[in-house]
Amino acid sequence: xxxxAFILILIVSTVQVFAQDMNYIKRxxxxxxxxxxxxxxxxxxxxxxAARFIARQYAExxxxxxxxxxxxxxxxxxxxxxxxxxxxxxxxxxxxEAGAAYIVDARSSGFRMDERSKMQRVNLSRVKDTAAWxxxxxDFKPGKVYCLQHLDTLAKRLHRSAxxxxxxxxxxxxxVPQHAKLTWTVSTGVIPATVLYVADTAMPxxxxxxxxxxxxxxxxxxxxxxxxxxxxxxxxxxxxxxTAHYDHLGKMxxxxxxxxxxxxxxxxxxxxxxxxxxxxxxxRYSVAFIATSGEEAGLLGSQYYVQHPVFPLEQIKLxxxxxxxxxxxxxxxxxxxxxxxxxxxTLSRINRSMQLLSxxxxxxxxxxxxxxxxxxxxxxxxxxxxNGGKGYYHDVFDKPKEWSMNRVPEVFRLLxxxxxxx
Ligand SMILES: [Zn+2]
Numbered sequence: 001x002x003x004x005a006f007i008l009i010l011i012v013s014t015v016q017v018f019a020q021d022m023n024y025i026k027r028x029x030x031x032x033x034x035x036x037x038x039x040x041x042x043x044x045x046x047x048x049x050a051a052r053f054i055a056r057q058y059a060e061x062x063x064x065x066x067x068x069x070x071x072x073x074x075x076x077x078x079x080x081x082x083x084x085x086x087x088x089x090x091x092x093x094x095x096x097e098a099g100a101a102y103i104v105d106a107r108s109s110g111f112r113m114d115e116r117s118k119m120q121r122v123n124l125s126r127v128k129d130t131a132a133w134x135x136x137x138x139d140f141k142p143g144k145v146y147c148l149q150h151l152d153t154l155a156k157r158l159h160r161s162a163x164x165x166x167x168x169x170x171x172x173x174x175x176v177p178q179h180a181k182l183t184w185t186v187s188t189g190v191i192p193a194t195v196l197y198v199a200d201t202a203m204p205x206x207x208x209x210x211x212x213x214x215x216x217x218x219x220x221x222x223x224x225x226x227x228x229x230x231x232x233x234x235x236x237x238x239x240x241x242x243t244a245h246y247d248h249l250g251k252m253x254x255x256x257x258x259x260x261x262x263x264x265x266x267x268x269x270x271x272x273x274x275x276x277x278x279x280x281x282x283x284r285y286s287v288a289f290i291a292t293s294g295e296e297a298g299l300l301g302s303q304y305y306v307q308h309p310v311f312p313l314e315q316i317k318l319x320x321x322x323x324x325x326x327x328x329x330x331x332x333x334x335x336x337x338x339x340x341x342x343x344x345x346t347l348s349r350i351n352r353s354m355q356l357l358s359x360x361x362x363x364x365x366x367x368x369x370x371x372x373x374x375x376x377x378x379x380x381x382x383x384x385x386x387n388g389g390k391g392y393y394h395d396v397f398d399k400p401k402e403w404s405m406n407r408v409p410e411v412f413r414l415l416x417x418x419x420x421x422x
Contacts, residue, residue, distance in 0.1 A: 018409045021273045025408065028057075028269035029326075029400050032246070033259035040260060041186070041250010042082045042221055047293060050246050050268075051224040054291045057272050061279045063228030063289065068310030072228050076304045077220040080297055081106060081187045086214040087253025089196060091119070091175075092206020099184075099256030099396035101202035105166065105195035106187035110215035111173045117145060119175060119209045125150040130158055137169060145173040145209050169193040173211050177203050183394045184249050184258060186296045190217050214253070223247075225301045226291040227310055230275070234284035239311070240419055241288045241319040243302065243370050244271045245295030249394060261400040263393065264295070267322035270408070274415065283420050285317055292370050295323075302370035306377045313374075317422070318343055319381035320415070321371035326403035327388030328411050331359030335383035336375055338364045343382060343418075350417050356410040359387070386411065 031037070031053065038046030055072040065072055083104060089096045096102050127133050133154065140146060155162040166174070171192040178197040194213050226246070232238070244267035248260030259265070271289055278287050288311075294300030306313070318340075337344035344362055351360045365375055371383035388406060392398040 018412060021277060021412060022405065022409050024276065025266075025269045025273045026400070026405060028272055029261055029265045032265035032268060033261050033400050035257065039250040039258040040246060040248045040265075041258070042080050042218060043084045043251040045222075046250060047247050048222070048224065051226050051291075051293065054226045054246060054268065054272065058226065058228040058275065058289070061272075061275050063230060063275060063279065065228055066310035068308070069225070069227040072226050074225040074227055074305065074308065074310065075222060076225075076301075076308075077222050078294055078297060078300050079188050080218050080221045081108070081190050082216050082218060082250070083252050084214060084216050085254050086212045087256065088210060088212040089198075090116075090210040091198075092204045092208060094204040094206075096198065096202060096204075097256075098253045099258070102196050102198040103182045103184045104213055104252060105191070105193075105197065106185045107189055107191045108194045108213065108215060109171060109190055109192055111194035111211055111213045113143070113145075113173075113211050116208045116210050119145045119147050119207050121147045121149060123149050124154040127154050128157075133158065133165070140170050140172045142171045145175065145211055147175045147177070149177065151176050166193055166195050167191050169195075173213075175209075181395070184252065185394060186249055188297050190215075223293040223301065225293055225305055227288065228275070229286055229288040230278050230282050232284050232286040233282050236286050237315055238317045239286045239288045239315055240283070240422065241290060241316050242271050242274060243290045243292055243319060243321045244268045245292045245301065245323060245370055247293040247296055247301070249296055256396055258394070258396055259399050261398050262324050262326040262389065262403055263398060264323045264325075265400075266325040266403070270322050270325045270412070273412065277416055278419070283422065285419075285422050287419065295370055299367070299370055299373055303373045306373045313377055313379050316374075316379050319371060319374050319379055321369055321381065321383040322385075323369040323383065324385040325408060325411065326386065326405060328357055328386035328407035329388030329404070331357040331361065331407075332384050332386050332411060333361040333363050335363045335368065335385070336365040336371060336381060337362035339375070340380055340382055343380070346421070347414065347418055350421070351414055354413065354417065356414050357407055361387075384411070
């Protein structure tokens, strides 16, 4: 009886600990997705608010700072194109909703229009070759609005990407009807054209249009990686590093916010919870936490870190990057698992013996998140993402309420057990 009671208490207390961790993760995701955090992008420097929030969490948790990142901050800059205010599109009688019905190409220049004008339809499926495409572009006039139909057909015919075809377009506004899901991004460069992708299901009839897009290119947008650590009890000079990017796409005009709940408020919150967990129970190896920025602009924070590490990269025993951690109903995928076979096998074994997740999948390395610059520098690294949910990605629907957090506590247990076994 006594023994059973003891085991019961142990199980109940473990469940309570993880319930606490989960509550903290959910609360933190909500905070990071709040309106005042502006999608952790570049308009009104809102990602800086997120950086300060993360630093406060580190401080409360008691993480130590490195000399190279005083007050947890490693600062750097990069160029970025932004859409800080006006973003209007009216076609026919219909005012379209930014983010939901259309997105601006992130490389776009601004466009101003005082009076409604006529949109000219251009059927690109009639353009036969590169010469004809070059000739056609010469006819586009500044200040005018064109609807480019069948851009994908032309791209296929010329063996080029649709995105690259838009680079040479002269300054004017181009409406591109799109059948695929609207997926936004961040650009570090600008093209002369203003390009609006309109969901074909939202494309109204009518030719009269009003377009106003306010754009601002920031040459040196200040950014911060947020870095702290917990010293290990036995091998203090050797580090397990946990990374997660906290930046997202920010705002597209004054109204549309891309909250990035799954991408990657979830991973940021998950790592902050791991920091709290290990602060109370330090493992044998030191654990460093790097909340990176600039990921959506091209892994720029992790690239900068690799070039300016705050302790030698050789001291990293293993780096684990978390990006997209809101629903693990279908398990997790581990990128670079092929190259890090031993770590992958250990994680799989723990998963089987503790019966945590339905699948732990292995994937070859790919430049799809912040682990990548580290692997290029020879650092042993894994990238873990969760599989599940409705597929909202880089759109205005990636909100906390859309994600179940199903099986995320199991991923938490898998990683804490794995790190404790090192
Ligand atoms: Zn992303």
